[in-house]
Amino acid sequence: MELPSHLDAVRQSYDAVAADYARTVEGPAVALDPLSRAVLGAFAELVTSAGAGPAADVGCGPGKVTAYLSGLGVPVFGVDLSPRMVELARAAHPELRFDVGPMSALAAGDGELGGVLAFYSTHHLPPEELPAVYGEFLRALAPGGHLLLVTRVGDEGHQHRRYGYGGDSAPFDSYRLPEDRIAELLERAGFTIEARTLQAPEEGAKRPVAGFLARKPATAATT
Ligand SMILES: C[S@@+](CC[C@H](N)C(=O)[O-])C[C@H]1O[C@@H](n2cnc3c(N)ncnc32)[C@H](O)[C@@H]1O
Numbered sequence: 433m434e435l436p437s438h439l440d441a442v443r444q445s446y447d448a449v450a451a452d453y454a455r456t457v458e459g460p461a462v463a464l465d466p467l468s469r470a471v472l473g474a475f476a477e478l479v480t481s482a483g484a485g486p487a488a489d490v491g492c493g494p495g496k497v498t499a500y501l502s503g504l505g506v507p508v509f510g511v512d513l514s515p516r517m518v519e520l521a522r523a524a525h526p527e528l529r530f531d532v533g534p535m536s537a538l539a540a541g542d543g544e545l546g547g548v549l550a551f552y553s554t555h556h557l558p559p560e561e562l563p564a565v566y567g568e569f570l571r572a573l574a575p576g577g578h579l580l581l582v583t584r585v586g587d588e589g590h591q592h593r594r595y596g597y598g599g600d601s602a603p604f605d606s607y608r609l610p611e612d613r614i615a616e617l618l619e620r621a622g623f624t625i626e627a628r629t630l631q632a633p634e635e636g637a638k639r640p641v642a643g644f645l646a647r648k649p650a651t652a653a654t655t
Contacts, residue, residue, distance in 0.1 A: 446512075475645060482577065495510050508528070509528065509530065580645050614642065628644055
């Protein structure tokens with residue numbers, strides 16, 4: 433798969449740390465916190481009650497959250513840029529589907545998905561690529577389908593650094609946007625925001641975490 437160089441760096445870096453990352457997120461210290469479980473629970477209920485199609489967990493990593501959603505009754509598959517992450521996800525959850533691919537080109541037809549989850553996975557995209565990626569989520573969602581996007585937020589900062597997770601990777605980029613900017617971009621892409629959460633940084637972290645529960649309008653807006 434031909435990828436632009438910044439995405440290739442993300443892929444290579446997560447390939448390098450995949451096993452360490454998987455060990456980290458499976459550990460009890462980073463079990464899903466109560467607020468994450470609450471927003472994932474709301475998303476799961478909305479997706480299953482609409483029955484509009486499966487959900488895609490984009491940037492699923494080793495599949496922990498994909499499996500959590502599946503346990504809540506959501507028909508869900510994962511997709512990730514990193515083949516090594518997908519290998520680990522398939523090994524840990526052989527009953528679920530995991531694909532290798534970028535979230536900017538989902539393997540789903542127009543309106544085929546009931547939900548899109550982007551859980552701590554959009555921060556490596558340069559801000560100028562967000563409109564196209566949010567547009568891709570909207571395209572793949574059924575009318576009335578839901579997006580849950582959870583990400584750390586901050587000033588318009590950009591970091592070029594290594595990710596450890598106990599291992600080591602080549603340096604790669606990550607970006608923090610203010611939560612209002614993300615909300616504006618989601619609305620501009622065509623989403624209706626139904627709820628927002630803002631969670632204080634947990635011990636050892638610097639940045640708060642914002643959650644956006646958004647819906648693709650059932651009918652296109654007319655002017
Ligand atoms: C911090 S991990 C989060 C994994 C998982 N969502 C979780 O919460 O455990 C970020 C994941 O997003 C993936 N990723 C980053 N950019 C991506 C892109 N443009 N398309 C698909 N996956 C991407 C990475 O390979 C990595 O597995």
